[in-house]
Ligand SMILES: Nc1ncnc2c1ncn2[C@@H]1O[C@H](COP(=O)(O)OP(=O)(O)OP(=O)(O)O)[C@@H](O)[C@H]1O
């Protein structure tokens with residue numbers, strides 16, 4: 001089973017993934033967690049380029065690098081585990097590319113991004129995608145104080161477009177839309193309900 005978490009920076013993905021890990025440990029169910037971009041040696045190097053490189057990067061290079069990191073992660077880690085019937089939790093997957101590079105940066109036509117996503121994932125689609133929905137102002141307040149990476153510095157208008165992208169994407173059946181301004185425990189309960197339904 002493949003479970004992905006999506007939303008803008010500061011929406012609370014990491015917090016919810018930690019709570020879900022605790023649940024799977026409690027019920028003695030093995031699972032793996034990967035973050036995107038990252039999760040393999042090559043993909044972590046690409047992450048560094050994408051998030052911490054200070055030189056100018058054009059938006060198509062950015063799109064291709066996110067896709068390259070994903071392709072490596074899927075072939076090296078995700079596909080082998082899914083083939084064995086394991087649970088894989090992803091902190092972001094290709095919906096991030098559609099929302100950030102498609103709707104946010106407008107790096108390419110959405111149909112081109114869809115093709116690229118399909119190529120990088122070998123058509124791997126999550127069983128459930130939790131979309132932690134939050135407005136950019138509230139999310140940004142949560143991450144204030146910390147050092148912002150290259151994507152987080154993109155500005156309010158960019159994040160509004162990314163949110164529009166997620167709102168559009170989340171009309172698909174596999175999405176569970178969650179009000180991310182609720183307490184972490186309330187959000188966790190909504191996540192557990194959907195996970196348990198899928199497990200049974
Ligand atoms: N439901 C919540 N209500 C209020 N604050 C929250 C909630 N969930 C997480 N936070 C806080 O918001 C901040 C960001 O949370 P977290 O790191 O889980 O988000 P994230 O989506 O993983 O962020 P990023 O994508 O930037 O890594 C943390 O300080 C966390 O404690």
Ligand SMILES: Cc1cn([C@H]2C[C@H](O)[C@@H](COP(=O)(O)O)O2)c(=O)[nH]c1=O
Pocket residue numbers: 009035036037066092093094096097098100101151152
């Ligand atoms: C996979 C993916 C990610 N991004 C952006 C989203 C975030 O700003 C960073 C990742 O940081 P996080 O703290 O690990 O969430 O990268 C993107 O723009 N496109 C993508 O495909």
